Amino acid sequence: MKTLRIIVIGGVAAGASFAARARRLSETAQITIIERGPDVSFANCGLPYHIGGEIPERRTLAVQTEASLKAMLNLDVRTLSEATFIDRAAKRVLVRNLRNGEEEWLAYDKLMLSPGAAPVFPSLPGIDDPRVFTLRNLQDMDRIAAASEAGKHAVIAGAGFIGLEMAEQLYRKGLSVEIVQISHQVLSLLDAKLAGLLEDELSKNNIGLHLGNQITRFEGRENKLLCHLSSGTVLETDLVVMSIGVQPESALAQAAGLQLGEKGHIAVSAFMQTSDPDIYAAGDVVETSERTMGGQIAVPLGGPANRQGRVAADHLFLKEKARPYPGSLGTSIVRVFEMAAGVTGWNEKGLKKAGIDYETVTVTDSHHASYYPGAKPLTLKIFWARDDGMLLGAQAAGQEGVDKRLDVMATAIAAGMNIEDLCHLELAYAPPFGSAKDVVNIAGFAATNMQDELVNMVHEFPAASADVQLLDVRGKALSMAQPVPGAINIPLTSLRNSMDRLDPGKPVVIFCSIGKNSYFASRVLLQHGFDAKSLAGGAFINKERKAAPVT
Amino acid sequence: MKTLRIIVIGGVAAGASFAARARRLSETAQITIIERGPDVSFANCGLPYHIGGEIPERRTLAVQTEASLKAMLNLDVRTLSEATFIDRAAKRVLVRNLRNGEEEWLAYDKLMLSPGAAPVFPSLPGIDDPRVFTLRNLQDMDRIAAASEAGKHAVIAGAGFIGLEMAEQLYRKGLSVEIVQISHQVLSLLDAKLAGLLEDELSKNNIGLHLGNQITRFEGRENKLLCHLSSGTVLETDLVVMSIGVQPESALAQAAGLQLGEKGHIAVSAFMQTSDPDIYAAGDVVETSERTMGGQIAVPLGGPANRQGRVAADHLFLKEKARPYPGSLGTSIVRVFEMAAGVTGWNEKGLKKAGIDYETVTVTDSHHASYYPGAKPLTLKIFWARDDGMLLGAQAAGQEGVDKRLDVMATAIAAGMNIEDLCHLELAYAPPFGSAKDVVNIAGFAATNMQDELVNMVHEFPAASADVQLLDVRGKALSMAQPVPGAINIPLTSLRNSMDRLDPGKPVVIFCSIGKNSYFASRVLLQHGFDAKSLAGGAFINKERKAAPVT
Known part of the structure; x- marks a missing residue:
């Protein structure tokens, strides 16, 4: 039998995963990995954490070497x-040896393209200053680490996952850090109110935030680098990390005439085949189907990359037994100091843009039994199709348990569950781990209450107006300590006896701390004939937010 | 309109939940809660934690009072x-006032039975000694707390959730603790190997274990209580907590002629109606449908109780809009010192007893990225129907992240997912929270590999025999440090060059630490013509275990 020759271009997540699975399925195939960098299969998600010293040992990030992959997997x-x-x-593929410039042709029977995505590096004046960095591999990491040893101040351009992680890690190293972000919130994948919780956390940790802003040019001085912002502000810094996004490295595929998607990713089948059936592609370079509704989505993250690589190897060797890639949800999470936040599936911006008829609710509750010490507020926002209640997306933010709720929601969404199903998820409960009614169940309760028209939700404080009564049902002490202008305070416990303080002829918008007591109050008032609405998420999540003061 | 009169018998979890939801749906109903104890709606799952001081404030457990329920919910x-x-x-219901013995008849239109379940208290000689306790309410808690203040030694009869929690909490208070457990493992819901991890943890913390043993009689001495065990051992102690199980308080229902299930629970419809349509029942006293296959199951836990109470209220007031209770999985979790363990859905004993044709695999991996500091081993065992791969149950044990995997598995099982679906759950990954391939994905990979006949698993070390070669593919150092008798050590990295050390005519059973490298090795050997099998879960989970030495 002729030996099957497989070439893998790019040996980090998807490529390494493909090669490992291919070897498990075939001892005889000849598998060659072509990697432009000096390392293969390294832990790229760990790079920021080594810069800040949280992952102390550099070698733990170099998961595999040429020698170990030879020994383990031939x-x-x-x-x-x-x-x-x-x-x-x-x-055949033309391969250049970057050590000596020599070129050679390598023949293949099957090819895997997994070159990843490169950090966006816009052609701004002065950007070639050596104090401007991107972070993709171990060498980038070493360079930023060295610069941060000497530096006192850093600017992070872009407040996505890497930007936020870098801000925290450089702060850990003792640098002053400022973030410049083009949109008016951090982490654009999140909806603004949840992003606001992260912004508070950044401010609490003295990270400067320049939202709605971008760097227009760099100006290198001898000891400092100046960053000119679109607002006119000039930041004086020692190093800049550009983390404004990534773009797929699809030039090689494009030159080979392979079909690309709208945004330049390689188009693939559910079995990760490109338009050339002898060429697979996987990882950050591809776009795949979106899992809930089947559009196209590109998710440049490690989990999908690894699993896509495996799908391709299965298709190559298991033939009709191979299982398709079911599409991506874009589940992701980031830690920002003591907070974490993440998303799975659709967010509100995406739903609006796609014109999907959705409904949403935001709930906040304790991450475990409130009576057990250490309970922290956890905020969960969910989206569902208005017509049939099918879950479309979720996002969460809080100090503890964010990953768990995202994982539950990612599973529920992948399963095609609806809001009714959330009510009866039977999650693990003991005081240190959860609640008898988990925040996921509570989101289901709130959503089905909306569906059943038991509650009318509003998602913002109403504008001050003589036509609407704003009712604060929090306790007196809290209401006085954190007053909301124009609100009438009637604590929930006094409501039935104090209804005469409300005008039955005017709508009432009710709020409390987290949206639970205001829902309870709305049930009382609705049944007494009021036009009553409840503010979803309460004062905890609905507040005017400002950018942090710049240090 | 005539006022609807509702009587609720038992006001803790299910009853309080029912009453609260009923009030939200009807401001006009007259709702009366009849509670035998002095407290309503208290946090019964928190009782052990107050005894040990982990929940310092007793008042945090008394969630509601008569006055607060009047003010909040009328x-x-x-x-x-x-x-x-x-x-x-x-x-009508006859109600006795336990303060003065007076009786009165209360009329109802609808009745809710939520009296809960009582600790089993067998009629053993000497059990009426005042040093023998059960734990159900705040007063029991106070009594045990007082006894433990004075005591130096405690015996826990029964190693279920409450028994294990009590053991830990009394140990925290400085007592010597010994557990007497009738079966040969702790936490009978778990399969024995995972229970073994908890047993190790108990032993590490000097908790004595008397497995396969029970108390046959008590003998009160002036300063000590003697517990005579079936093994002949006599334990001298200051207090005993009986936590050998609970039984439904269905005597009232039975006397009223309501239909009961085989084990004495009240039988209910999916809307929590008893055989009398004007009488609902919910909580520990009922049995419901089992969620995966529809048999009967009783789950005496807070989560189901709360949600069942809500379902009943919805049925009463929302009529045709009400949604049925979908059945219980029995998701549960317990913390034991630094470890946690739990189950959801079917366990192996149950599947065997029910004669279901299932398959299973056990995997162990890091609870988050292995390169990020603090990664701990997490063991996950899953069960699925052999014919179609449908998930039937899961259990997990480890120091971190057990609750998250149980919740993901509970969601997947409730959704009717199969083992293929597990492979492509897109879970939240950043180094502090997870891995690119989570242990849940890995369980899916292992299970589908079994289904595709890419691996043959064994679930025990083979008996020593001249007919089977036992191959240890761990590294040399580990193999020498933790030798397994009769095994040939060939590290995975040397396997392709050392195959001549194996007899191709004899079966090979391969093991490693956690079952991953042994799978990899089995792929190599199978393709080279060997009859190779991999030990699922590796040496980590497959070891001879003994009861802890009694202190």
């Missing part, structure tokens, strides 16, 4: 080697 | 009142 790994051309007709 | 709560007879024909 893979032929060629680092510092760049694939520069794919000759599909002759089924 | 409920008429009568504590220290016992319902002694239900006259269904006349629709």
Whole structure:
């Protein structure tokens, strides 16, 4: 039997995963990994954490080496080697050895393209200053670590996952850190109110925030680098990390005439085949189907990359037994100091843009039994299709238990569950771990209450107006300590006896701390004939938020 | 309109939940709660934690009072009142005031039975000694707390949830603790190997374990209480907590002629109606449908109780809009010192007893990225129907992240997912929270590999025999440090070059630490013509276990 020759271009997440699975399915295939960088299969998600010293040992990030992959998997790994051309007709790849510039043609029977995505690096004046960095590999990490040893101040351009992680880690190292973010919130994947919780946390930790702003040019001085912002502000810094996004490294695929998606990702089948059936692609370079409604989505994260690599290997060797990739949800999470936040599935911006008829609710409750010490507020926002209640997306923020609720929601969404199903998820409860009614159940209760028209929710404080009564049902002490202008305070416990203080002819918008007591109050008032609405998420999540003062 | 009169018998979890939801749906109903004890709606799951001081404030456990329920929900709560007879024909309940012995008839239109379940208290000689306790309410808690202040030694009869929690909390208070457990493992809901991890943890913390043993009689001495065990051992102690199980308090229902289940629970419809449509029942006293296959199951836990109470209220007031209770999985969790363990859905004993054709695999992996500091081993065992791969149950044990995986599995099982679906759950990954391939995904990979016949698993070390080769593919150092008798050590990295050390004519059973490298090795050997099997879960979970030495 002829030996099957497989070439893998890019050996980090998707490529390494593909190669490992391919070897498990075939001892005889000849598997060659072409990797442009000096390392294969390293832990790229860990890079920021080593810079801040949270992962102290650099070697723990270099998961595999050429030698270990040879010993474990009999893979032929060629680092510092760049694939520069794919000759599909002759089924061969031109590979340049970056050590000596020599080129050679390697023949393949099957090819895997997993070159990843590169940090966006806009052509701004002065950006080539050596104090401007991006973070993609171990060498980038070493360079930023070295610069941060000497530096006192850092600017982070872009408040996505890497930007937020870098801000925290550089702060840990003792630097003053300022973030410049083009949109008016951090972490654009989140909806603004939950992002606000992260912004509070950043401010609490003295991270400067320049929202609605971007760097327009850099100006290198001898000891400092100046960052000119669109607002006119000039930041004086020692180093800049550009983390404004990534773009798929699809030039090689494009030159080979493979089909690309609208945003330049490689288009693939559910089995990760490109438009050339002998060429697979996986990881940050591809777009796949979106899991709930089947559109196209690109999720440049490690989990999907690893599983896509595996799907491709299965398709190659298991044939009809292979199982398709079911699509991506875009589940993601980031830790920001003591807080964490993340999303799965659709967010509100996406739903609006796609014109989907959705409904949403935000709930906050304790991450475990409130009577057990250490309970922290956890905020969960969910989205569902208005017509049938099918879950479309979720996002969460809090100090503890955010990952758990995102995982439960990701599972529920992948399963095609609806809001009714959330009510009866039977989650693990003992005081240190959860509540008899978990915040996920409570989100289901709130959503079905809306569906059943037992409650009318509003999602913002009403504008001050003589036509609407704003009712504060929090306790007196809290109401006085955190007053909301124009609100009438009637604690929930006094409501039945004090209804005469409300005008039955005017709508009432009710709020409390987290949206639970205001719902209870709305049930009382509705049954007494009032036009009563409850503010979802309460004062905890609905507040005017400002950018942090810049230090 | 005639006022609807509702009587609720038992006002803790299900009853309080029912009453609160009923009030939200009807401001006009007259709702009376009859509670035998002095407290309503207290946090019964928190009782052990107050005894040990982990929940320092007793008042945090008394969630509601008669006054607060009146103010919040306009409920008429009568504590220290016992319902002694239900006259269904006349629709009235005889209630005895336990303060003064007076009796009165209360008329109802709808009745809710939520009296809960009582600790089993077997009629053993000497059990009436005042040093023998059970734990159900705040007064029991106070009594045990007082006894433990003075005591130096405690015996816990029964190693279920309450028994394990009590053991830990009394140990925290400085007592020597010994557990007497009738079965040969702690926490019978778990399968034995995972229970073994808890047993190790108990032993590490000097908790004595008497497995396969029970107390046959008590003998009160002046300063000590003697517990005579079936093994002949006599334990000398200061207090005993009986936590060998609970039984439903269905005597009142039975006397009223309501239909009961085989084990004495009240039988209910999916809307929590008893055989009398004007009488609902919910909580520990009922049995419901089992969620995966529809048999009967009783789950005496807070989560189901709360949600069942809500379902009943919805049925009463929302009529055709009401949604049925979908059945219980029995999701549960317990913390034992630094460890946690729990189950959801079917366990192996149950599947065997029910004669269900199932398959199972046990995997262990890090609870978050292994390169991020603090990664702990997490063991997950899953069960699925052999014919179609449908998930039937799961159990997990480890130091961190057990609750999250149980919740994901509970959601997946409730959704009717199968083992393929587990492979592609897109869970939240950042180094502090998870892994690119979570242990849940890995369980899916292992299970589908079994289904695809890519691996043959064994679930025990093979008996020593000249007919089977036992191959240890761990590294040399570990293999020498933790030798397994009769095993040939060939580290995975040397396997391809050392296959000549194996006899191709004899089966090979391969093991490693956690079952991953042994799977990898089995792929190599299978493709080279060997009859190779991999030990699921590895040496970590497959070891001879003994009861802890008794201190």
